[in-house]
Amino acid sequence: MKPLKFEIDDIIIRALKEDINYIDVTTDYLIDDSLTATAKFISKDDGVICGANIAMRVFELLDKNISREVYINDGQNVKKGDVIALIKGSAKTLLKGERTALNLIQHLSGVATATNRYVELVKGTKASIADTRKTLPGLRSLQKYAVTVGGGKNHRYNLSDCAMIKDTHLDAYGSITNAVNALRQHLGHTVKIEVETTNLNEVKEAMSVGAELIMLDNMSCDEMTQAVKLVNGNAVLEASGNVNDKTVRAIAETGVDIISVGAITHSVKCFDISMKIQKNQD
Numbered sequence: 528m529k530p531l532k533f534e535i536d537d538i539i540i541r542a543l544k545e546d547i548n549y550i551d552v553t554t555d556y557l558i559d560d561s562l563t564a565t566a567k568f569i570s571k572d573d574g575v576i577c578g579a580n581i582a583m584r585v586f587e588l589l590d591k592n593i594s595r596e597v598y599i600n601d602g603q604n605v606k607k608g609d610v611i612a613l614i615k616g617s618a619k620t621l622l623k624g625e626r627t628a629l630n631l632i633q634h635l636s637g638v639a640t641a642t643n644r645y646v647e648l649v650k651g652t653k654a655s656i657a658d659t660r661k662t663l664p665g666l667r668s669l670q671k672y673a674v675t676v677g678g679g680k681n682h683r684y685n686l687s688d689c690a691m692i693k694d695t696h697l698d699a700y701g702s703i704t705n706a707v708n709a710l711r712q713h714l715g716h717t718v719k720i721e722v723e724t725t726n727l728n729e730v731k732e733a734m735s736v737g738a739e740l741i742m743l744d745n746m747s748c749d750e751m752t753q754a755v756k757l758v759n760g761n762a763v764l765e766a767s768g769n770v771n772d773k774t775v776r777a778i779a780e781t782g783v784d785i786i787s788v789g790a791i792t793h794s795v796k797c798f799d800i801s802m803k804i805q806k807n808q809d
Contacts, residue, residue, distance in 0.1 A: 528675070529601075530668040538669060539585050542627045554622045564618040564804050566625075568611040568632070570599075571799035574640035577601045577676040579612050581635070581669070582628035590620040602639070602676045611800065618804070625802050634666075635673040636798035641791045642677030645775055654779035654786050657682045657765070661789035670792045682787055689740070690714060691721040703729060707736040721765070730754045734762060742787075744768050748777050755782035 530538075568582065576599045583595045593616030599605050611632075614621060645656045656679040662670045671681045683689045692706050700706050703722055710720055721740035722733040727750060733741045734757070741758065743751050745768035758764055765785040766778050778786055 529672050534668055535581055535584060536588065538665065539581070539588055539627065539631070541665065542630070543585070543588070543624070546627050547623060551619075551623050554619050558619050558622065560617070560619065562618040563616060564621055565613065565615045566621045566802050566804040567613050568628075569801050569803055570605045570609045570611055571607055571801055573606050574604070574636060574798055575643045575677055576603055576605050576611060576632075576636050576798075577639035577673040578632040578635035578669070582632040583612060583614060585624040585628040585631070586614055586616065586620055589624050590617050592616060593620055621802075621804055625804075629800060629802055631669070633797040633800050634795070635669060635676075636800065637795045638670055638673035638791055639677035640798055641795045642674045642679040642788075644772065645786075645788055645791065646678035648772060648775050649779035649786065652776075652779035652782075654766075654783055655680045656775075656791075657785050657787045658792050659767075659787050659789040660685070661793040663792070674791060677791075679791065680785070682785075689719050689721055691723065691742075693723045694725070694744075703732045703738075704736050707733075707738060723767075724754075726750070727753055727757065730757060734758060738762060740765060742767050743783065748781050751778065751781040751783055 579597045579599060579601065583597060586593045586595065593614060595612060595614040597612045599609060599611045605611060642656060649656060658671055658674045658679060659682055671684065674681060690710050692703065697703065697706060707720055707722065719739040721742055722738040723742040723744050724730045724733055725744050730741055740763045742765045743754055751766055755764060763785065764783045765787055766783040767787045770778060770786055770788050775786060
């Protein structure tokens with residue numbers, strides 16, 4: 528789901544304050560207020576675009592008089608050399624907003640493109656590709672939106688969405704059974720419980736106490752295949768750990784429901800996009 532406009536604006540405003548601070552000492556002293564210009568956002572790679580309108584919003588927040596056109600919308604494929612968007616207005620505005628706008632569209636398109644690559648690799652299986660909470664501080668909502676643009680699904684947005692009992696919780700509390708039973712005394716009826724497991728015995732225990740979701744953490748494909756047979760559709764199975772573009776297909780073929788991939792948000796390569804500006808001759 529795309530973040531609400533006010534949240535997008537908050538993120539952009541924080542980024543602009545970080546970048547411009549008081550003044551742009553190059554642009555403000557070099558460029559005349561009356562100068563107008565046109566700029567194109569041009570793809571320098573092949574992939575999936577995300578964030579074109581968000582990038583254009585950067586310029587709108589700097590100057591309400593700018594005009595813009597977006598040619599390639601979120602979720603659409605782009606080829607190297609394609610023009611993604613065009614913006615026209617104050618040359619000062621275009622120069623001041625360039626880096627912030629590019630940072631956003633390049634990163635979000637990188638997330639969408641990486642996600643889509645994983646989605647294509649598991650096509651034909653029942654597995655969905657999901658993100659994690661391994662996101663950049665302050666950008667989680669945008670990154671998770673980019674994952675959906677790339678064809679993936681969102682794991683929990685924050686710690687309030689789902690109770691997830693991880694190994695660290697068990698180290699601090701005790702057994703899976705005790706932890707699940709204790710949580711059920713406090714949780715509302717709408718909150719599900721996920722249990723992280725590392726072996727088949729733990730999967731059996733999580734099943735016996737009625738965990739709705741079971742994470743198979745760093746298990747071999749053989750173990751995951753056995754877990755799928757053991758659970759037999761009575762819980763959602765999520766594979767996690769050691770997931771990359773070379774292992775994801777084999778993991779998907781075990782029959783798991785979800786494959787969570789932290790790399791699509793926490794270490795994604797930015798998509799290469801440039802902004803080319805020229806003086807307006809009108």
